[in-house]
Amino acid sequence: MHDENCIFCKIAKGEIPTSVVYEDDKVIAFDDMEPLMPVHTLIIPKDHYSDVADNVPEDVLGHLFATVQKVADIKGIHEDGFRLLVNTGENASQSVRHLHVHVLGGGLMPRPNDQDWGTSATNAAEIHGSSAE
Structure with missing residues (x-):
């Protein structure tokens, strides 16, 4: 099943060229633009x-995440560590509405709780130096 308006579906079908890192019959991995x-x-x-959260079958999720190690090995970041990111929905800033896993690495990244998450954060008052009411 494909969405004819989805850029990632077009990449998966080979309609849009990309820098392919890994591909098999179920998934494709490519460098972010x-x-x-x-x-x-x-x-x-x-x-x-x-x-x-789109009723993805367990075997698809399992294969998607099993591919992470292959990509980390190919990109040479397995030893030093890497981060996975899966945004889900508008509030999580998912920019393309096609399930995708970001594999990030090649340098030091701050821990998520060391970042300022803005006024929506549960610790926003502490971060911004105001008292919670």
């Missing part, structure tokens, strides 16, 4: 699921 780290690779299922 706007990388946030020296290594920033996306892994997507070839079938269309809008996000991780």
